[in-house]
Amino acid sequence: MASAEHDLIARYFQPLASDAGALGLIDDAAVLAASGDDLVVTVDAVVEGVHFLATDPPETLARKALRVNLSDLAAKGATPAGFVLTLALRQAGDDWLAPFARALGEDAATFNCPLLGGDTVSTPGPLTVSITAFGRVAPGTIVRRDRAQEGDRVVVSGSIGDAALGLDVLKGGKAAAALGDDASGRDYLAGRYRVPQPRLALAKALRDHAHAAMDVSDGLIGDLAKLCAASGVSARIEAAAVPLSPVAARLLANGVAGIGTLVSGGDDYEVLATVPENRWAAFEAAAREAGVAVTTIGRITAGGAPPVLVDSRGQAMVLQRLSYSHF
Amino acid sequence: MASAEHDLIARYFQPLASDAGALGLIDDAAVLAASGDDLVVTVDAVVEGVHFLATDPPETLARKALRVNLSDLAAKGATPAGFVLTLALRQAGDDWLAPFARALGEDAATFNCPLLGGDTVSTPGPLTVSITAFGRVAPGTIVRRDRAQEGDRVVVSGSIGDAALGLDVLKGGKAAAALGDDASGRDYLAGRYRVPQPRLALAKALRDHAHAAMDVSDGLIGDLAKLCAASGVSARIEAAAVPLSPVAARLLANGVAGIGTLVSGGDDYEVLATVPENRWAAFEAAAREAGVAVTTIGRITAGGAPPVLVDSRGQAMVLQRLSYSHF
Incomplete structure (x- = not known):
């Protein structure tokens, strides 16, 4: 199958998808295996010119896009379990994608939060990276924001x-x-x-x-x-x-x-x-x-x-x- | 807290977030409660001018954005469990958001796939709707794409x-x-x-x-x-x-x-x-x-x-x- 989108995923993102649940990124879906835990889900998108500067290097953008989600998981008391990525790109140049994917893979390894899947689309607009990240907590132990009490x-x-x-x-x-x-x-x-x-x-x-x-x-x-x-x-x-x-x-x-x-x-x-x-x-x-x-x-x-x-x-x-x- | 983003979420999306796991959309995260099932995760984004036409009504766009993900869940043999939404908007007008949210809510109810959370961001670029949807299957029963056999x-x-x-x-x-x-x-x-x-x-x-x-x-x-x-x-x-x-x-x-x-x-x-x-x-x-x-x-x-x-x-x-x- 000759498809530039397919090649792009194979070249840059399959090496990051080492987790079994990613199904090698060849499928339309990923699996988070059954466990005794509640799954915490968080989603944050970063948009060029709004959340990051056009001059920001691809490496730091990759790290920021993942880390803003990991930050949510941390605040909820959760342990990272993986993430899926939507990448809206104007073009797909090696000079941008290679360092982006490398830095993303490094952070995924550092924080033990594997890439599970994603969608890559073309856009005439600003570069946008949207990540949905998953974490695990023992049932009922998510740390909520609506439980503060007087005197805390x-x-x-x-x-x-x-x-x-x-x-x-x-x-x-x-x-x-x-x-x-x-x-x-x-x-x-x-x-x-x-x-x-x-x-x-x-x-x-x-x-x-x-x-x-x-x-x-x-x-x-x-x-x-x-x-x-x-x-x-x-x-x-x-x-x-x-x-x-x-x-x-x-x-x-x-x-x-x-x-x-x-x-x-x-x-x-x-x-x-x-x-x-x-x-x-x-x-x-x-x-x-x-x-x-x-x-x-x-x-x-x-x-x-x-x-x-x-x-x-x-x-x-x-x-x-x-x-x-x-x- | 006076914030237009907060008001937008409260007005249009909180009514859709009736599932307990959505935490009323007031939190940074949602919860998919522990179950004996594997969780199937799929993500698909639709971009104005690429996946839908600028002239498409907000109602059909909402339905398409959710349904392309439900279609993935169906093909994987999964039962819908919920979804999170990233909405990248140029502006946030009532005349667009009201019918969009209403149609999304109708489909969420029809397909028993509740809104669990999301992120709404401003963009100077094309309207983009990215949805990550979740489904459940008994452990190990996801229908994969890499299992076709000669003679099938x-x-x-x-x-x-x-x-x-x-x-x-x-x-x-x-x-x-x-x-x-x-x-x-x-x-x-x-x-x-x-x-x-x-x-x-x-x-x-x-x-x-x-x-x-x-x-x-x-x-x-x-x-x-x-x-x-x-x-x-x-x-x-x-x-x-x-x-x-x-x-x-x-x-x-x-x-x-x-x-x-x-x-x-x-x-x-x-x-x-x-x-x-x-x-x-x-x-x-x-x-x-x-x-x-x-x-x-x-x-x-x-x-x-x-x-x-x-x-x-x-x-x-x-x-x-x-x-x-x-x-």
Whole structure:
């Protein structure tokens, strides 16, 4: 059968489909074998010019497209089981596909999340990568976002705001100018935008100790607002407690970036969780053992109002926007 | 939380997410509850201008986007379990979204395949609907495409070539001109292009009796070539045996359409299966009971050559192309 689409799949994606459930990518479907687990399903698409830059290398795009989904699985307490890929391409050049597939395969191996299947279509529009990823949890143990309770600690992993600054750096904005010849600072921030770090090592600690969790993709405060709305609660967050990387802290101190940008900028792909006080010590210990930094940034409060971000004097801060919205 | 994206999901898609596993669409993930079954996963994307016309109504687009996936599940012998949706939109107008979501919800109910989750993104490019659908089969009973054996009957459901003619009708091509004021003929063909009929009623018969199966999406002969290549066999197909609708048969007889167009045109979404001779009577009886027409069009033969289409004198016919390829 001579078909360019078939050749493309054979050349670039069959080597990634080592899992038996992929049926060698020669079938129209894949199999997730019966197990005693619930299957967690998440889907995230990334669109050129919206979620990534046309100048982003194929390697980082591949990693980001998979990792934004792995980030969701981590926040739900799930262990990766595999993924399917829809690739909408304008053209199918080796120079783009080869590094894309290689990086995707590396990440699939790193995170033990094999390619199971997919669909490759041509489009006259922007390059779009849509991934549906699967994870497993013991029945009934998915960590939901609608279970936060008054008094819970509000906790985030890693650091917040780096990706928003990284996007600014890549666009040659104020952060780029302020960093001048600090190439390592610029590279760090750009890397945080281009290649998220899914916090899969935190999944078990979340399952064991968190009331609620989600990943931060559209901005910390906006995503917290969604978690609060789903749970019927509010939250009080201390701006000074939000964990920042050294370079982000420096740009904040210099006045290059405002705290509002950092807490609403999106693309963090950190875990946002609420942990009851009596599980905090155990959660923190488990996170430390997993090698993931976690920081308490505030508390869940009663009522249905949007979360409040307060400054060091306890005054509510006004944000121009809570998070990124597509429409 | 005021977000247009959030409002859009709440207004149009939450009403469809009645399944408990959808978590009300307020979470980043959905759950497919543990069961004793294997989970069959299929993914198909449809792109404006490639898989559907910009003039196609939102209702038929919604149905096609879901049904092309249900067609895959049917061919694999699976029972639908749910789907997730990625919608890449230029804008999000009520006049488009309301009928799209209503039709999608109707089909989800009709085929017992609930919406479980999704992602809605903005794009400057063509409207794209990508669906990942899930089905269940008893462990190890998925109907694969790489199990055809020499001597098997080659069988298709329904009729072939209508959709290719329907596309021609919608584009105002030769078929439209030839049909003149035969509005019902034009409507029938256009409907076959726009709204496939997934043969889910045939799933059990395939599981019970077929050696191999796949759905016909890219053209009968090209898809058969893929099945043969995967199985390490060839096939001999009698052109005169390929089931045609009355209107397609008329257009063929009139010389408006060639048999080559009909067997390579794509978008049929019929089931192509291979059934051993000793299971044929039982398969045919089960198909009749399921209310799905099935027709033997040829035999699986030995060897690795591409399938051969023969005319009424047994002469091999030469096709210009076997199937649609995106690249």
